[in-house]
Amino acid sequence: MSEEETWITAAKKNVSDFEPLYRRYHEKIFRFIYNRVSDEDLAYDTTSEVFLKAMLKIDKFKFKGLPFSSWLYRIAANTVKDLYKANKTRQIISADTPGLHLIAESISFEEKEEKEIHIQWLTESIADLPEEDIQLITMRFFEKRPFKEIGEILNLTETNAKVRLYRILDKMKKQSKHIHS
Amino acid sequence: MKPYIITDRSSPTSEEIRKRQDFSKVVDSYQLTQSSLTLGKWLKWGGYLAGTCALVISSYFLLQSTEENPPVKKEISSISPDLPGQSTHTTQPRYAARDIAFTTYQIDSKTDVTINHPSGSTISIPAGCLVNASGETVSGSVEIHYREIMEPMGIFASGIPMHYDTLNETHHFESAGMIEIRAYQNGQSLSIKPEKTIHISMHSQDQRTLFNLYHLDDQNTRWDCQGKDIVTVATQGLTPIRDMASPMDITENQALTELDHQVQNARKLLAQCENSAPSPPKKAVKGKPKFNIEVDTSQFPEMKSYDHIVFQVADSEKNFDPNNAHTTWQNVSLERTSTPGIYKVIFSRPDRTISVLSEPVLSGIQFEAAQSRYEELFTEYNQKLLHRKREEEKAIEAYEKALAEQAHIIKEREETRRLAAKQVSQTRAEIKRTFSINQFGIYNCDHPRKSPQGCTLQATFKDTEGQPLQYAEVCLVDRKLNAVFVFNYTNFDRLSFDPASENMIWAVTAEGGLTYFGPDAFAEISRQNKSFTFVMTYAKENDLTMIDQWLADKPPL
Numbered sequence: 083m084s085e086e087e088t089w090i091t092a093a094k095k096n097v098s099d100f101e102p103l104y105r106r107y108h109e110k111i112f113r114f115i116y117n118r119v120s121d122e123d124l125a126y127d128t129t130s131e132v133f134l135k136a137m138l139k140i141d142k143f144k145f146k147g148l149p150f151s152s153w154l155y156r157i158a159a160n161t162v163k164d165l166y167k168a169n170k171t172r173q174i175i176s177a178d179t180p181g182l183h184l185i186a187e188s189i190s191f192e193e194k195e196e197k198e199i200h201i202q203w204l205t206e207s208i209a210d211l212p213e214e215d216i217q218l219i220t221m222r223f224f225e226k227r228p229f230k231e232i233g234e235i236l237n238l239t240e241t242n243a244k245v246r247l248y249r250i251l252d253k254m255k256k257q258s259k260h261i262h263s
Numbered sequence: 264m265k266p267y268i269i270t271d272r273s274s275p276t277s278e279e280i281r282k283r284q285d286f287s288k289v290v291d292s293y294q295l296t297q298s299s300l301t302l303g304k305w306l307k308w309g310g311y312l313a314g315t316c317a318l319v320i321s322s323y324f325l326l327q328s329t330e331e332n333p334p335v336k337k338e339i340s341s342i343s344p345d346l347p348g349q350s351t352h353t354t355q356p357r358y359a360a361r362d363i364a365f366t367t368y369q370i371d372s373k374t375d376v377t378i379n380h381p382s383g384s385t386i387s388i389p390a391g392c393l394v395n396a397s398g399e400t401v402s403g404s405v406e407i408h409y410r411e412i413m414e415p416m417g418i419f420a421s422g423i424p425m426h427y428d429t430l431n432e433t434h435h436f437e438s439a440g441m442i443e444i445r446a447y448q449n450g451q452s453l454s455i456k457p458e459k460t461i462h463i464s465m466h467s468q469d470q471r472t473l474f475n476l477y478h479l480d481d482q483n484t485r486w487d488c489q490g491k492d493i494v495t496v497a498t499q500g501l502t503p504i505r506d507m508a509s510p511m512d513i514t515e516n517q518a519l520t521e522l523d524h525q526v527q528n529a530r531k532l533l534a535q536c537e538n539s540a541p542s543p544p545k546k547a548v549k550g551k552p553k554f555n556i557e558v559d560t561s562q563f564p565e566m567k568s569y570d571h572i573v574f575q576v577a578d579s580e581k582n583f584d585p586n587n588a589h590t591t592w593q594n595v596s597l598e599r600t601s602t603p604g605i606y607k608v609i610f611s612r613p614d615r616t617i618s619v620l621s622e623p624v625l626s627g628i629q630f631e632a633a634q635s636r637y638e639e640l641f642t643e644y645n646q647k648l649l650h651r652k653r654e655e656e657k658a659i660e661a662y663e664k665a666l667a668e669q670a671h672i673i674k675e676r677e678e679t680r681r682l683a684a685k686q687v688s689q690t691r692a693e694i695k696r697t698f699s700i701n702q703f704g705i706y707n708c709d710h711p712r713k714s715p716q717g718c719t720l721q722a723t724f725k726d727t728e729g730q731p732l733q734y735a736e737v738c739l740v741d742r743k744l745n746a747v748f749v750f751n752y753t754n755f756d757r758l759s760f761d762p763a764s765e766n767m768i769w770a771v772t773a774e775g776g777l778t779y780f781g782p783d784a785f786a787e788i789s790r791q792n793k794s795f796t797f798v799m800t801y802a803k804e805n806d807l808t809m810i811d812q813w814l815a816d817k818p819p820l
Contacts (some may be wrong), residue, residue, distance in 0.1 A: 088398065104284070109280045112280050134296070172267055
């Protein structure tokens with residue numbers, strides 16, 4: 083049994099034994115949430131909320147192949163969605179320049195000058211995407227997550243996650259040609 | 264409200280985040296939630312904790328509907344039909360139709376067990392080494408699920424990640440064999456006791472030691488190096504290939520060299536013979552200037568056979584001065600010219616030297632006698648020539664026969680070695696790669712490789728109807744390697760392959776069907792191409808058989 087499985091098993095019996103899991107994943111969950119909400123304090127509060135939910139539902143977690151981390155991220159993603167619905171925060175997309183450049187290259191803006199000109203268009207274009215597409219783009223290009231993990235968090239198969247992302251980029255590419263022609 | 268993009272946003276440091284950790288507060292909230300649920304009514308609290316709890320309580324009910332043990336969408340490989348349940352913890356297969364099924368073994372966990380897998384691999388499980396989720400040693404019957412993935416189709420179909428990306432490059436794993444092993448009791452997964460190990464002796468077709476042993480982590484995202492496996496090769500009555508006569512040994516063939524010398528000698532003698540052809544006698548022409556000189560027949564053997572030769576001024580001599588005949592010359596010499604039968608006679612004295620193009624002639628009775636003599640000589644010459652030609656032919660025939668025999672021996676030795684190598688590769692128990700494990704999962708004997716080199720293309724794909732095909736990824740298979748090179752949509756513009764190898768591309772459509780681009784079509788791609796549209800064929804049963812045959816026919820390592 084792995085170390086983490088031991089912790090989870092112990093936490094199921096006694097919630098105080100959840101602490102090692104809390105310590106291990108606190109920063110990761112915080113950053114996941116912080117990338118999506120406008121306020122730092124709200125991000126800390128929401129992080130605590132996510133762990134509370136996890137502790138309340140730990141007995142339902144089964145070792146069936148979904149990693150514990152992905153299970154936590156799912157709780158975090160749904161919690162953040164609830165914040166948006168409740169208007170507790172504006173939806174934030176935390177992008178980084180290398181990630182934007184990578185997207186630009188994927189839709190064929192390869193030259194440096196092209197990338198710079200079209201970055202603004204790109205950021206607006208991403209913001210216009212449906213929410214789940216934004217999550218795909220954010221997780222892949224800005225958070226550098228592997229497709230398997232993205233699929234687990236969004237409850238997609240790994241292949242579907244890849245195909246969806248590919249279709250998003252393809253659509254953006256067509257839009258870019260149309261706008262800049 | 265439209266989302267708001269913030270680029271390169273600053274975020275708290277790890278230290279700052281760590282300082283804000285407060286597990287005790289979360290526990291308090293938990294206990295509060297539990298007690299409020301027990302009371303069956305909502306509680307209101309002021310301040311931060313109240314806000315958190317209220318949100319928690321409302322979210323608790325939301326969690327009931329949205330977080331109920333989130334379903335795991337996983338394709339499960341088929342297992343042997345004699346046992347219920349399915350193996351979990353497997354990766355999602357890329358192509359389910361060819362994903363290698365698990366074999367399930369029932370064992371008694373209280374005794375030492377050695378499982379003999381049909382491939383020749385063995386799994387040695389010590390007694391009492393298996394524990395349940397609570398860390399307790401299990402007893403009674405347990406199920407061991409085991410499968411081996413040894414070749415490219417299995418690797419491809421499994422979907423097990425065999426590549427990893429560094430900053431600028433993708434590396435792919437070439438495999439000497441991969442296994443997946445799990446243990447269960449009553450549907451619950453088991454682990455190996457920390458101080459125990461399970462010993463695996465995996466059959467392989469590759470005895471090279473350049474591979475390391477890797478274990479795939481639980482998230483199926485990272486391969487952890489476990490060190491080196493141990494390779495053993497048992498010949499068991501088979502002649503080791505290294506002990507067989509090598510085709511190259513035959514190059515030092517003395518007999519062949521001697522025969523070659525004989526051919527050269529025969530040719531030399533033939534040339535000499537041809538050069539000694541007798542010259543037909545010429546009749547003197549009345550009225551043409553002639554002179555009599557003594558000929559050294561050892562230097563001019565062609566004149567040896569004729570007596571009383573005189574030299575007549577040749578028609579090609581345009582500068583003959585008859586007055587020279589009245590001159591007393593001190594020296595006379597004779598030289599051949601490039602024209603057969605025409606000689607240069609050189610007359611000299613201290614103050615002058617002249618040369619006259621001349622031809623040896625005979626007159627009268629001498630000519631007739633010389634004519635008879637010539638006929639005899641020519642007959643003799645012809646016989647000699649024929650003899651020399653026959654000797655040369657015999658020598659060449661003997662040499663070519665020996666050469667053909669040698670070529671046959673080389674071919675036989677090459678075939679013997681090929682068959683021996685194939686026999687070794689097909690004999691299951693021959694090569695074993697052994698290692699010990701202390702956790703279940705996927706283990707691979709891997710060697711990282713860069714993407715194939717030689718030709719890089721911007722790739723697009725369409726089907727045989729001309730309809731474009733959209734893939735998330737395609738896999739290149741180089742027949743000489745036990746590796747599957749994955750290219751995804753972000754690097755289709757840099758699809759590379761080794762044009763000196765035999766290659767195929769396999770890809771699974773969104774509907775789960777297999778499409779392929781075959782080796783013959785691959786061979787026709789020009790190295791000068793910068794872009795290429797791959798026309799992919801939907802694979803039917805015959806095509807799968809063809810692919811299997813293509814993989815099986817690969818040259819041995």
